[in-house]
Amino acid sequence: MSKIIQMQEAFRSLQNLKQICSYNREMIDCPTRCLIHQEARIWLIESGRATVKIQEQKFELSTGNVVSILPWQMTEVIQVHESLRYDIIVYNYEYFNHIIKSLYNIDNESFCLTGLLKKNMVLSVPEEKNQNFRNIVFNIQEEMGMECLLRERGNDATPYVINQVVALILEIIRWGEYRQRISERENREIVKSDIFSYIFGHLNEKITLKQLSNLFYMSESTVSAYITQTTGLSFFDLLNEMRVVRTLDFLAYTDLNLEELAEILGFVDSAHISRVFMARTGLKVSEYRKIYGIVNELSRIKISEENYQIVSCIYRNYEKPLTAKIIADQFHISVKEVNRILLYFVEMNFTEFLNDIRVNRARQLLIKTQRSILEIALEVGYLNEKTLTRNFLKKFAMTPGQFRNNTLEKILWEKTKVSES
CATH class of the missing domain: 2.60.120.280 (Regulatory protein AraC)
Structure with missing residues (x-):
């Protein structure tokens, strides 16, 4: 029994x-x-x-x-x-x-x-x-x-x-x-050469040697030495090289301005993207766009252009009630194809890309305005404050309120230091 x-x-x-x-x-x-x-x-x-x-x-x-x-x-x-x-x-x-x-x-x-x-x-x-x-x-x-x-x-x-x-x-x-x-x-087997794939797949983020060190279980100096020995470029030169390559296509197929491209591709700002682009290509951004626009017309490339227009469309309409289905219908493709295109061009699916844009916009508004978090959430396209908070936590590991308080404290501290000096 x-x-x-x-x-x-x-x-x-x-x-x-x-x-x-x-x-x-x-x-x-x-x-x-x-x-x-x-x-x-x-x-x-x-x-x-x-x-x-x-x-x-x-x-x-x-x-x-x-x-x-x-x-x-x-x-x-x-x-x-x-x-x-x-x-x-x-x-x-x-x-x-x-x-x-x-x-x-x-x-x-x-x-x-x-x-x-x-x-x-x-x-x-x-x-x-x-x-x-x-x-x-x-x-x-x-x-x-x-x-x-x-x-x-x-x-x-x-x-x-x-x-x-x-x-x-x-x-x-x-x-x-x-x-x-x-x-x-x-438990994952670490392959050194995966470092390059990882960097390329996360160009829109602020990648650091410390981040790569933690991911690939190597010291920062070992990661840096491996990159230089393999490519002949320093870590930061490699980042700029990869970003410039991505920039070429975005310049050719979209009308996104430099500030918008800087955010999508991981540059600090428009001045940074202009400086790096000039150093790598010997051309100003406006000159490249003019020259490549002519080449594009002659070759009549349409498929790639549409792909980039999808990225541009989401970026320019982030505050609207967008869904992957709406974008798919607008460009006469399937939702699966929308996600495939976005994963290739911005390394994020539709939901991730839309949230990334909205959270970045919210961060700017938290710094530059005194609007409430609910007002900011509604302005960037969310239906409520909780959804903004959840996505903000995912990206910045803090709530919008904590971010605003930390930023204000930092600004106040810097002003105090300046006045004391």
């Missing part, structure tokens, strides 16, 4: 059976029997070491680990090396699954919350990153109180607590995805 496994009670709180989440502190100092959890929970390990089974997988838990357990998953503490102390958030999984999918999934992207959390049952988070988790858990504790103290702290969880629990769940997913990217990068 098989052994019956004990089931944990299906309550978040003994004080309020309707409560959707609760906070507590627990300690485990000896092995435990296998237990089925009817409610989802998150552990933030404060101290100690223990060997734990979760869904038949064995994990070594220690300080800084974040553990996510879903309803009807099983855990068993096999061995305790040092008493395990942890914060625990017990929450109604169905409720928060619905909240995240209906309110926070702005673009209706297809994702499975259960699958994402199953992939990240135990996370090992460095101290500097672990502070994010600690702050969220502390906020929940401050608002909810500690379950084991049996003190009344109001009725159901407040909207603030709900947001904090959502933030905790999303932080687990976010850190898990980051860890997966790191793992894939570490």
Whole structure:
């Protein structure tokens, strides 16, 4: 006869059976029997070491680990090396699954919350990153109180607590995805010659030797020496060479001005692109455009010109409610072809390219105007502030508000230094 496994009670709180989440502190100092959890929970390990089974997988838990357990998953503490102390958030999984999918999934992207959390049952988070988790858990504790103290702290969880629990769940997913990217990068066979493909594929970004060093697991000096020995060019000369080659076609097939081309191709500004172009070709941009325009008319090249016009069309109409389907219909091609063309010419698909333009425009408006973030979001083509914030975070690793504050502080500091000198 098989052994019956004990089931944990299906309550978040003994004080309020309707409560959707609760906070507590627990300690485990000896092995435990296998237990089925009817409610989802998150552990933030404060101290100690223990060997734990979760869904038949064995994990070594220690300080800084974040553990996510879903309803009807099983855990068993096999061995305790040092008493395990942890914060625990017990929450109604169905409720928060619905909240995240209906309110926070702005673009209706297809994702499975259960699958994402199953992939990240135990996370090992460095101290500097672990502070994010600690702050969220502390906020929940401050608002909810500690379950084991049996003190009344109001009725159901407040909207603030709900947001904090959502933030905790999303932080687990976010850190898990980051860890997966790191793992894939570490397991990938590094080929030196891929350096050139990577640079060419990311010309629109501000590529640095430090970035290449981290990606290809070589020191900055080794990367620089490899580029010079292979091409005869320095790192920065190679960047300029690649960008000039891309510039030639954009000059020939679009009417984008130099400021617009500088942004698309990764130059600092129009002066930079003019200087580099003149040094590499011996011609001014206007002279090249005039000469190549004549050649283009004689050869009647149409296909490539249309490809570049697609890029130009998106760039010039970014604030409108554009979709890949609208662009595809306008140029009488398929959505798949639109994405293929963009991946070739700007190294981004339609959504990535449109978001890149909008976020860059938003950044300029944050610096040059006092408009609210919502006003800026609407002006650059987003339907709400949250979508701008999410895409801004992806590119600049900070919110629009943080970017504006940091920029203003930097400007103020520079003015102070000038006045002092």
